[in-house]
Amino acid sequence: TPPTVLVLPGEGIGPEVVRVGRAVLEHVLDRAGLPATISEHAVGRPAYERTGQWLPDPVRDALDQAAAEPRGAVLFGATADEPIGELRSRYDLYANLRPARPLPALHAVSPLRPERLEGVDVLIVRELVSDVYYGRRRTGTDAGRRWAGQEMYYREDEVRRIVRCGLGHAEARRRHLTLVHKANAIPDVFGLWLDVLAEERAAYPHVDVQDRYADTMAMELVLRPADFDVIVTGNLFGDLLSEITGAVLGSLGLMPSASLSPTGFALYEPVGGTAPDIAGTGRANPLGTIGSVELMLRHTFGAPRWADRLAAAVALAVGLWRTPDIAGPGDKTCTTEEMGAAVCDA
Amino acid sequence: TPPTVLVLPGEGIGPEVVRVGRAVLEHVLDRAGLPATISEHAVGRPAYERTGQWLPDPVRDALDQAAAEPRGAVLFGATADEPIGELRSRYDLYANLRPARPLPALHAVSPLRPERLEGVDVLIVRELVSDVYYGRRRTGTDAGRRWAGQEMYYREDEVRRIVRCGLGHAEARRRHLTLVHKANAIPDVFGLWLDVLAEERAAYPHVDVQDRYADTMAMELVLRPADFDVIVTGNLFGDLLSEITGAVLGSLGLMPSASLSPTGFALYEPVGGTAPDIAGTGRANPLGTIGSVELMLRHTFGAPRWADRLAAAVALAVGLWRTPDIAGPGDKTCTTEEMGAAVCDA
Numbered sequence: 131t132p133p134t135v136l137v138l139p140g141e142g143i144g145p146e147v148v149r150v151g152r153a154v155l156e157h158v159l160d161r162a163g164l165p166a167t168i169s170e171h172a173v174g175r176p177a178y179e180r181t182g183q184w185l186p187d188p189v190r191d192a193l194d195q196a197a198a199e200p201r202g203a204v205l206f207g208a209t210a211d212e213p214i215g216e217l218r219s220r221y222d223l224y225a226n227l228r229p230a231r232p233l234p235a236l237h238a239v240s241p242l243r244p245e246r247l248e249g250v251d252v253l254i255v256r257e258l259v260s261d262v263y264y265g266r267r268r269t270g271t272d273a274g275r276r277w278a279g280q281e282m283y284y285r286e287d288e289v290r291r292i293v294r295c296g297l298g299h300a301e302a303r304r305r306h307l308t309l310v311h312k313a314n315a316i317p318d319v320f321g322l323w324l325d326v327l328a329e330e331r332a333a334y335p336h337v338d339v340q341d342r343y344a345d346t347m348a349m350e351l352v353l354r355p356a357d358f359d360v361i362v363t364g365n366l367f368g369d370l371l372s373e374i375t376g377a378v379l380g381s382l383g384l385m386p387s388a389s390l391s392p393t394g395f396a397l398y399e400p401v402g403g404t405a406p407d408i409a410g411t412g413r414a415n416p417l418g419t420i421g422s423v424e425l426m427l428r429h430t431f432g433a434p435r436w437a438d439r440l441a442a443a444v445a446l447a448v449g450l451w452r453t454p455d456i457a458g459p460g461d462k463t464c465t466t467e468e469m470g471a472a473v474c475d476a
Numbered sequence: 477t478p479p480t481v482l483v484l485p486g487e488g489i490g491p492e493v494v495r496v497g498r499a500v501l502e503h504v505l506d507r508a509g510l511p512a513t514i515s516e517h518a519v520g521r522p523a524y525e526r527t528g529q530w531l532p533d534p535v536r537d538a539l540d541q542a543a544a545e546p547r548g549a550v551l552f553g554a555t556a557d558e559p560i561g562e563l564r565s566r567y568d569l570y571a572n573l574r575p576a577r578p579l580p581a582l583h584a585v586s587p588l589r590p591e592r593l594e595g596v597d598v599l600i601v602r603e604l605v606s607d608v609y610y611g612r613r614r615t616g617t618d619a620g621r622r623w624a625g626q627e628m629y630y631r632e633d634e635v636r637r638i639v640r641c642g643l644g645h646a647e648a649r650r651r652h653l654t655l656v657h658k659a660n661a662i663p664d665v666f667g668l669w670l671d672v673l674a675e676e677r678a679a680y681p682h683v684d685v686q687d688r689y690a691d692t693m694a695m696e697l698v699l700r701p702a703d704f705d706v707i708v709t710g711n712l713f714g715d716l717l718s719e720i721t722g723a724v725l726g727s728l729g730l731m732p733s734a735s736l737s738p739t740g741f742a743l744y745e746p747v748g749g750t751a752p753d754i755a756g757t758g759r760a761n762p763l764g765t766i767g768s769v770e771l772m773l774r775h776t777f778g779a780p781r782w783a784d785r786l787a788a789a790v791a792l793a794v795g796l797w798r799t800p801d802i803a804g805p806g807d808k809t810c811t812t813e814e815m816g817a818a819v820c821d822a
């Protein structure tokens with residue numbers, strides 16, 4: 131059976147970037163002669179306003195069905211809050227891949243000096259369905275003063291599968307893995323991560339393994355991003371570190387992501403959020419979404435050569451076309467739609 | 477009574493940078509005719525090796541006594557782990573101030589393009605005695621699989637005093653405060669922060685207040701550091717964000733910090749760690765420690781004009797002298813001691 135792709139635009143700039151992402155996907159599938167079943171569904175605020183549910187029951191049913199198929203996928207736009215957390219958790223989309231490689235044409239967009247960008251090619255492998263995000267919550271009052279807690283929590287098997295995922299990607303890339311933790315302040319949780327890494331690395335003798343404190347890593351990603359290959363970490367640190375790599379590229383609008391489950395079901399979404407300040411103005415950058423489509427071609431469609439061609443088309447398009455976030459002082463800017471059309475043309 | 481200053485070198489590069497910091501402090505106090513009682517004590521690994529205690533009892537007694545005085549202070553070097561966590565907590569050093577302002581002479585050291593550094597002058601106000609760092613810890617096994625948890629936790633009064641501290645500093649500076657949180661994923665804890673901010677801001681009508689998600693903030697600090705004045709946040713996010721500002725300056729070795737308790741007792745330490753790789757080589761940058769001495773002159777000695785003079789001396793010294801971390805390609809480098817001497821000369 132051909133892949134089933136559910137398109138979930140969400141809100142904010144989500145619908146705008148997803149429209150372009152879908153058009154690019156359909157264009158590539160058409161050229162490649164690859165079949166797929168594509169349908170679109172409202173989730174997030176628009177769904178809530180219409181149905182009272184952030185993830186309406188019929189959409190959940192469609193997702194459940196797609197998740198049960200061998201090659202189901204979601205192309206996600208953006209939501210400020212739910213249902214993204216629920217989707218990640220419900221479909222066990224534990225492995226969040228966030229690659230960052232600056233396009234030479236866009237070096238000038240980065241806040242970093244160009245020489246610091248030479249050779250930058252980082253893949254953040256972020257655990258996505260555990261950590262403090264899904265930890266136990268408590269609130270109360272004590273002598274009239276409120277308090278609140280939420281637990282950072284990991285189970286060994288949750289850690290093991292993401293560490294393996296990181297090691298596997300490192301082996302297939304430049305064979306360098308950095309595990310990011312905070313074992314000096316959160317010793318049990320990250321002691322578990324370090325123990326699991328020590329156990330698993332034996333199976334990947336060619337991968338050079340190191341570890342870093344999250345704070346040190348945050349600094350080094352800005353100072354020396356080219357020193358890193360695969361970075362594997364928990365949900366919270368992965369969230370912050372991937373925004374730093376987005377900043378190193380110069381715009382979060384450039385960053386794609388793939389979230390994979392053990393069964394192969396996958397959700398593809400740009401790392402950037404809903405950007406309510408520019409929603410509806412045509413200023414949103416669709417390249418994070420187009421990059422996510424590239425990841426979908428690779429992981430869900432098993433079409434790496436078409437993924438490579440799409441990446442090449444993007445590299446060509448940005449030579450001429452720029453949304454405002456990646457435009458230099460003298461550059462003419464284009465709209466979200468024009469950027470998508472330029473990629474299809476290329 | 478004159479201030480009592482306990483000098484705690486610690487380990488790694490701690491002893492080297494603290495020796496210089498102490499010499500600079502004594503030089504300034506001598507010039508200024510300011511009296512002080514200064515004594516030095518081993519803590520951390522050297523203490524542990526000799527006494528079996530990271531914070532030996534006699535040192536704790538000396539600290540307790542200094543903390544009970546109206547103007548007690550600690551000049552701290554670095555330790556990889558304890559006793560820094562214990563010191564912060566025991567003496568309720570809740571307000572950690574981490575200022576970052578790039579020296580024009582050092583713009584070339586930053587990984588950022590020079591134009592992004594124009595006007596950068598950020599003060600991170602980090603809560604230092606609560607958060608996940610001091611949260612409840614649990615470990616166990618479940619069907620043979622280990623698990624571990626540590627709770628992110630805040631009490632209303634802990635939040636209130638640090639939010640007030642941030643607002644106060646903002647009012648005395650450029651009147652712009654950014655509260656950093658992650659209320660979309662950790663809603664109760666950071667909902668409490670946002671509630672307290674909403675209550676407290678009324679007392680500071682001239683301060684322009686905004687809030688940011690921690691991930692967004694990490695990105696914006698790299699892209700647009702000049703857009704921020706005072707950033708107030710919890711212990712964990714403050715840890716990561718201050719390393720990002722260190723990276724923006726170009727070296728963590730440049731960053732000073734002050735940790736203040738409600739009674740005025742204060743601990744001054746460079747933000748950089750023990751840097752075991754360069755310990756003993758004379759390559760360590762003492763400017764983070766010298767900057768911490770500057771903060772001590774300001775907060776503990778109440779000598780802002782001498783603090784300003786010290787800052788001016790640093791700005792002069794770096795025009796000619798550079799430790800390796802801040803040396804450009806053609807620059808001759810100097811040692812930790814030489815940098816200290818240059819600051820005293822200036």
Ligand SMILES: CC(C)[C@H](C(=O)O)[C@@H](O)C(=O)O
Binds near residue numbers: 209210214215369691
């Ligand atoms: C929307 C938010 C909960 C989310 C997260 O923190 O995971 C976002 O920042 C992301 O990185 O996908």
Ligand SMILES: CC(C)[C@H](C(=O)O)[C@@H](O)C(=O)O
Binds near residue numbers: 315345560561
């Ligand atoms: C040594 C470590 C526990 C400490 C922290 O995380 O607070 C350090 O990184 C710092 O920022 O002072």
